[in-house]
Amino acid sequence: MRKIQVTIDGAEFTVEVGNLSAKDGFVTMTVNGVPTRVAVSSLAAPESIQWAVVDTRPYELLIDHDLRWAQSAHGRHTLNVRDLDAGVARPASTDARIKAPIPGVVVRLLVEVGQEVVADQPVLVLEAMKMENEIRAARSGRVASLHARPGQSVKLHELLAEIV
DSSP states (O other): OEEEEEEETTEEEEEEEOOSOOTTSOEEEEETTEEEEEEEOOOOSTTSEEEEEETTEEEEEEEOTTSSEEEETTEEEEEEEEETTOOOOOOOOTTOEEEOSSOEEEEEEOOOTTOEEOTTOEEEEEEETTEEEEEEOSSSEEEEEEOOOTTOEEOTTOEEEEEO
8 A cells, every 4th residue: 555645735635545456447545544435537648637536526637747736626726745655765874974865856954053863863855756755864963064955956965964
């Protein structure tokens, strides 16, 4: 079962998606703990009218190819989709330098210089391929420096922070 976080106009929903090969076209998803039957048309043609049936209620949608927004009869809604099952591999670093495991854009910093952190604590959020990834401390210590700022594009293995 895949677990994703969908944010629509600031409201967060945790969605668990089960078997996608249902014979009747419906998939049972759990949305914030509530089982829901959903059928969706193909998203293969970006920026075309799509449809979804949630339980028994039909919806027409226009969905951005990059999943940044969806438009319904009620207006345009901002989207953010994050795969909660996706792990981000971090290159091993013996000197406690945190490097970008993938190219992307720094969304937000979660620590400050001088702050004490513990191993595996989130240090910053990096967006790559429309997904937000928490970049975590490799070990406990004090944040000696931050080499990234929100909105900054970073390359693979670029130095983001140092912990001593």
